[in-house]
Amino acid sequence: MSRALRPLAFWLLAAVAGLLGACASTDARISLPSAEPLPAPAAEAPSRASADFWDAILAADVVYIGERHDQAADHEYQFEIIRGLKQRGVDFAIGWEMFESPSQPLLDEWFARRLSTDALLTQTDFQKRWGKTSPLYEKMLRWSQLASVPSVALNAPRGLSRKLAKGEKLDSAEKRLLPAGFRPLEGGLENFISQMGGHGPGVDYANYYRAQTLWDQSMADQILRAQRRQPQRKIVVFVGRGHVENGFGIPPYVRQKAPALRQIILFPGEPPQVAGGSQLAMTTPSRVGPQL
Numbered sequence: 001m002s003r004a005l006r007p008l009a010f011w012l013l014a015a016v017a018g019l020l021g022a023c024a025s026t027d028a029r030i031s032l033p034s035a036e037p038l039p040a041p042a043a044e045a046p047s048r049a050s051a052d053f054w055d056a057i058l059a060a061d062v063v064y065i066g067e068r069h070d071q072a073a074d075h076e077y078q079f080e081i082i083r084g085l086k087q088r089g090v091d092f093a094i095g096w097e098m099f100e101s102p103s104q105p106l107l108d109e110w111f112a113r114r115l116s117t118d119a120l121l122t123q124t125d126f127q128k129r130w131g132k133t134s135p136l137y138e139k140m141l142r143w144s145q146l147a148s149v150p151s152v153a154l155n156a157p158r159g160l161s162r163k164l165a166k167g168e169k170l171d172s173a174e175k176r177l178l179p180a181g182f183r184p185l186e187g188g189l190e191n192f193i194s195q196m197g198g199h200g201p202g203v204d205y206a207n208y209y210r211a212q213t214l215w216d217q218s219m220a221d222q223i224l225r226a227q228r229r230q231p232q233r234k235i236v237v238f239v240g241r242g243h244v245e246n247g248f249g250i251p252p253y254v255r256q257k258a259p260a261l262r263q264i265i266l267f268p269g270e271p272p273q274v275a276g277g278s279q280l281a282m283t284t285p286s287r288v289g290p291q292l
Helices: 003-013 051-058 072-087 101-111 117-123 126-131 136-146 158-165 188-195 205-229 250-257 279-283
Strands: 028-030 062-067 092-100 151-155 234-240 263-266 288-291
Touching: 051 072, 051 263, 062 072, 062 250, 072 092, 072 136, 072 234, 092 101, 092 126, 092 136, 092 205, 101 117, 101 151, 117 126, 117 136, 126 136, 151 205, 151 234, 158 205, 188 205, 205 234, 205 250, 250 263
Parallel strands: 062 234, 062 263, 092 151, 092 234
Antiparallel strands: 028 288
């Protein structure tokens, strides 16, 4: 198993204990320079990136930033992108893997300043689950409120993914919470097993993949709902990079229901990628490289 995938394996194989994971992908690569991550002390002004880099981001409806949860440089890169969009006058929201969809009313109350940030973090148990991973999560949250950038809770309810990972049956009420209308991704389970380093003794990958699929489809569903509510508003998605790589995960599920949406994936330190078949890919053929 590669070094990059070890954190993914940890998160996913710990799903029974209620931890969240990361796994997904794109189809084609744009030959554009990547933005340099901000050094930690650089607080407010994003570093300059090429015009082509920002043109590609501005042309997209959905911008995924695939992070390694425990890497500060990845969160600095995310901060740079959202500050850059704000400086350019772009109307956008931030979609968070780190918040479960039932917490959206709390996010709305917090955004309207009827709930303090401390209360939001306490009531969503954010610090226990995510806050210790990076202090920049809280810093970006506070910045987004001051900058009037709304937040969208993307992830599935924690209890559902835990039950699926353990192979337990869902009751009728829980089944109604499952996202509907998505088709299975051909080769998805095989890709998942490959990402996890191949078959291992005593590991039920099928159940873990069911939990992973729930995460991906739930986040795709919330992205689509947000886009339908505010079609003119871009959504920038903070998500583990395993949910947006190798042609699997969130982008193809979004594409199933909204093929015209333009989706782009950013990995810190790498050129941007677009989801194959998206409008962005088709309107910039000179920048699209071979299929991954």
